[in-house]
Amino acid sequence: MRLAAVSLAGVPGEVLQLLRFNFTNLELTTQRLKRQLGSRTDSDIRTEPAMKSLPFFCRGEVIRGFGRGSKELGIPTANFPDSVVDNLPADISTGIYYGWACVGNGDLHKMVMSIGWNPYYKNTKKSMETHVIHTFKEDFYGEILSVVMVGYIRPERSYDSLEALIAAINNDIEEAKVNLELPEHLKLREDNFFTSASTSSPATASTSQTIINGH
Ligand code: ADP
Ligand code: MG
Numbered sequence: 001m002r003l004a005a006v007s008l009a010g011v012p013g014e015v016l017q018l019l020r021f022n023f024t025n026l027e028l029t030t031q032r033l034k035r036q037l038g039s040r041t042d043s044d045i046r047t048e049p050a051m052k053s054l055p056f057f058c059r060g061e062v063i064r065g066f067g068r069g070s071k072e073l074g075i076p077t078a079n080f081p082d083s084v085v086d087n088l089p090a091d092i093s094t095g096i097y098y099g100w101a102c103v104g105n106g107d108l109h110k111m112v113m114s115i116g117w118n119p120y121y122k123n124t125k126k127s128m129e130t131h132v133i134h135t136f137k138e139d140f141y142g143e144i145l146s147v148v149m150v151g152y153i154r155p156e157r158s159y160d161s162l163e164a165l166i167a168a169i170n171n172d173i174e175e176a177k178v179n180l181e182l183p184e185h186l187k188l189r190e191d192n193f194f195t196s197a198s199t200s201s202p203a204t205a206s207t208s209q210t211i212i213n214g215h
Contacts, residue, residue: 051152053089055099057193059146060084062103065129066119073162075169077114077129078103078145085126088115094126096153098176100188101132104143108189109134112169112176113149116156133173146194150185 058080065079094115101111110133117123130147153172159165179185 053092056149062141062145077131080128085128095155096172097149099148099150101147103140110180112172
């Protein structure tokens with residue numbers, strides 16, 4: 001290191017101490033930054049630009065998923081068809097999002113949505129699965145689901161156990177519930193996207209599901 005060649009003879013003791021202190025601080029800061037950067041996953045980095053596309057409005061018919069048993073876990077997820085998934089902006093990457101949702105012309109509820117890789121297409125295509133934070137009396141396959149995604153919670157992760165997965169989803173639900181109380185999120189409830197949803201019916205799904213941002 002070039003500094004080693006510098007003669008420090010004659011430099012007063014307190015200046016040397018100050019120098020040593022500053023170098024130690026610099027070293028610690030560098031180590032901390034390296035650690036922080038190292039702990040960011042690729043998906044964290046990829047997901048940041050997604051914020052530009054939020055809030056993101058979309059609607060479509062609820063289709064059958066792959067019966068991965070989410071209902072049995074107490075966390076059913078309503079699946080969107082490919083036509084909706086294909087309209088996602090490219091910068092909306094996989095992960096867990098939260099927002100508002102309504103089924104047909106029903107009430108608006110809080111929701112969490114998982115955007116993941118669709119196993120049916122050998123993980124080459126995204127899937128969008130919405131868990132509406134509400135207890136419905138019955139299933140609503142074939143109904144029009146209208147959602148606005150307003151925020152991002154975390155990237156997709158794999159879990160060692162079913163319990164860990166359920167705990168993570170329940171944490172997501174709690175985070176969504178709290179975050180959606182922010183005034184900027186609450187005001188989206190009044191958006192005419194949701195009031196106009198009441199005019200949609202499954203018969204118009206093919207056109208209504210193309211209604212996205214800029215509605
Ligand atoms: P699938 O694999 O067909 O998506 P799920 O076990 O994920 O099956 O169940 C999803 C279905 O459950 C939805 O399509 C919907 O009809 C129904 N459902 C009932 N309550 C909810 C809810 N709170 N959120 C999402 N879907 C629900
Ligand atoms: Mg599902």
